[in-house]
Amino acid sequence: MAFNVRFEMLDKGIARITLAGELDAGTAPLFQKEVEKATAENAKRLVLVVSELEYIASAGLRVLVFAKQKMGRQVDVYVVGAQEQVMDTIRKTGLHNSVISVKSYDPAVIENI
């Protein structure tokens, strides 16, 4: 499946990136570009909606690491609706400690700063 990424800046400095398809070395730069946009906007929270994401390779994980490093520890990174395979990859490499994983998009939680 083709890769798709969409960036939105919500209220209260929340950056939302919606990912779909396969995030691998070929498509990671597209993701990275959107993360950089969020950084440029001084986002206070990064929300990654990944329920349509089917695969994440190391290059994709590295963008997550990059996001975390670039935005600083005070910026929470939410991963929303990860499929089991994607979550498993995040867990195996220890990144689950750096992100907040939630099953579904609940604005009361995710958009509450």
Place this chain on the structure above:
Amino acid sequence: MDRIDVYPTHQFEGFKLRPGRAYPFGANLVPGGVNFAIFSKHANYCVLVLFEKGKPKPLAEIPFRGVFQKPGTGEPVWADFRVGNVFSMVVFDLDYENIEYGFRMDGPGPRPEKGKPALHRFDPSTILTDPYAKAVGGRDAWGEKPNWADEYPHRARIVQDDFDWESDRPLEIPTEDLIIYEMHVRGFTRHPSSKTKHPGTFAAIREKIPYLKELGVNCIELMPIYEFDEFENSRQSKDTGELLMNYWGYSTVGFFAPKAGFAASGKMKDGTMVADELKTLVKELHENGIEVILDVVFNHTAEGNEEGLAISFRGIDNATYYMLTPEGYYFNFSGTGNTLNCNNPIVRTMVLECLRYWAAEFHIDGFRFDLAAILGRDPWGAPLANPPLLETLAFDPILAKCKLIAEAWDAGGLYQVGSFPAYGRWAEWNGKYRDTVRCFLRGDPDQAGGMAQRLQGSPDLYARGGRGPTASINFVTCHDGFTLADLVSYDGKHNEANGENNNDGANDNYSWNCGREGSTDDPQVNDLRRRQMKNALAMLMVSRGVPMLLMGDEIGRTQKGNNNAYCHDNEFSWLDWTLQKPNEEIFRFARACVAFRKTHPVLRGSTYFRNEDYAGSGFADITWHGTRAWNADWSSDSRVVAFMLCGMHAKDATVKDDTIYVAMNMYWESLPFELPELHQESCWRVFANTGAPSPQDIWEPGAEPVLSDQRQFIVGARSVAILVSGSSAAGSTGKREG
């Protein structure tokens, strides 16, 4: 910000290049590109070979010397990207996550011929793995049949070191407080009964951390995890048709690369993910107070002898990396075909840099060196009085807090238990501890005196060299030999399944089958075996020094009498977790013994007993007893050792602990032991008595019942009793260490 002076100065077939940095060796990310640096003293020509990941044919072959183009103008220009004996260049704009790389080398000497000795083995038709590769592909999923036609089977990959360790650092647990658990990464969870999500992997060990914590160990020692080839010398068993493999992995392909096949993420063919999976394991173990020691194999490599194939070293610089006879045959001090030339300064530096990498980048807490006596031999094989490698490691600033443990012998006959060059740092696998305890355990004569030494941390072996009891890693079993359950179930080894007519594996096992060979339903034999296992665990946990348990011994793991299961990736080797239930009694005993050791600092001294009362307690730090108190029997007929550790002398009298009395009766009948009298306010409580049926065989530390007869304790046939002093009021056993 990128450096502005890093720009390409040369071009080759569209690849932008510049002369590289000669140091550090390996493939390292630099702004805009990748720096490749590789040493060879004897090669006169080197080519960097780049592959797209997994592709059979190279993407590019870039020589380090020749005619290049100037960027922009395309004007031809001759260049030699080499500093001293190091070929180095930067390649710009590489998609390094999708690249595999290797080298071709040429140099003096004829093309190597299989089976023929040679000083040099240069052959530019072979693509060679970088000795400094931080990830090696080709065996990405364990046991997956390799592509034998691949012209580059072990492919170097590039790794990013950006793992988020947060505040993790090595734990630096004092050596005397360690309780080591030796395990095989795959074997620990590969059995379906482990019920882990990714059986046989680093990730699965994480799932079992609660088990390790329950057992109470605070250090795991991983059998080799450097990249190796499980298919090396693989063969079909003549009897069963089963594939016999290089399961243990004592045969390194890449010293800097974690074994991809041990990672659940290995099949994603991404070196960084493999590394991150291992780092995540180390981090979580640390969070749970458990250290990680790696079993490292620097004595030889996977390239074998004259008959072997070039993977890396022999094609890069055979004469530097290996010990060779004047004719060019490989010295074989390792028993596996070749011997790494560890005291050559180049090789020594590689070993040092490798260990530094693992300590700094993977937060590894210590290393156990396989056949470490080899590391003390000179390039011609003679033992050195002051081996530079061992000294370098002992004094290295980055390894300064790492535990260094030697297997102090080699296959060339050098046996250095007690005499390994230690520089105040090195500990040893104490093979004599193992043998003495085994002999005493089975009731051999002439063992009481030796046993007294082993219980004290083997001062007879180590005190002379100014070393303390932490020089002694005490063990009764390890991966190499019988498991504990087999030690008490087999008189002889049963290695037929290895396909070598039972000729492989050690013959001196000092084991005893308790009356029947192998599995039996005779309840008396099984009772005795259980008791003997508990006896061994008790002896180990009350000995001064550092105890090491073998994976699964706490639940009676068996290899069906096989004492050399190196080739079995099957139920011989895997930990069968269903044993937890039938052997719950052994686990309970082991867990309590570990807890007892952790509770009582008097068991964990870092110095030897002085046999005197320097705390003014009225008792010497250690006193020896027998069936009569204060009267030890050291005669050759004695099967009895009893001793008392005065709690006021714990940790050199800096800590107050309870007093502990241990009576070991390896005689075949029960014997009454007169107990040494305690001070008035104290009384003896019983912590363990292997002669009693479970659950009266052991108590939780702190909940030991008071002995009704304070003067005498009947210790059953082949049984161990451990008593602890406490106030006669119920529920209190005196002060303990914080």
